[in-house]
Amino acid sequence: MLTGSCHCGAVTIQVSRKPRTLTSCNCSICRRHAGLWGYYDKGQIKILARKNALDRYVWGDRCLALCRCATCGCVTHWEPIDRASNRMGVNFRNFDPSVIESTRIRRLDGANTWKLLD
Template sequence: MHQGSCHCGAVKLTLPSTPEVATSCNCSLCRRIGGPWVYFEFGTVRIEGHPENTTGYVQGDKTLRTIRCRTCGCVTHWEPIDAAPGARHGVHLGNFDPELIAAVKVRRFDGANSWKFFDELPE
């Protein structure tokens, strides 16, 4: 079990398992808030302090809500607006121990243009 939190500790996250791969995205939002992101089935990440200590931001195609702490402003996760069965949940790995971050392979994703991983693009 891996536990993390926003900077002030008002929002705490517990991952259901150890992530093996994370994503660093360059879309207009992720390039501003950073990453990397790890993904789990929606509802499997335990989040304490949400929604009472968080606020959300919805942009673009309005399919997900990016969540941040109301106090310190750290982005903690994103969640689907329509949480259909099998929906994904993104967790900002920057809120966890640096040793966990260092142990996870990070793939770079071109969310700004091609919607493909850079290692899949022709050179």
């Protein structure tokens, strides 16, 4: 079990294991907040937060909501809008830096081709 949290501690994220890779994406939103994404099935993630502790940002084709702490603003994860979708992304910037240091980072061209650049 790995546990991360936003800066103020209002939002805690638990995942069952380290991701095999992390993704750095250059799309219009990711390039701005500079998250490093690990992808999981919903059942492998626990988000612990009080009601109203999270703000959600939805844009464009409205396929996912980007979630951030309403207090400190750290982007913690994204969740699918479509309830049938099982995939979620966790921002590993909220975890101990040793997790990032020991995990391969892939660069995703989310802005254009949706292909990996490395």
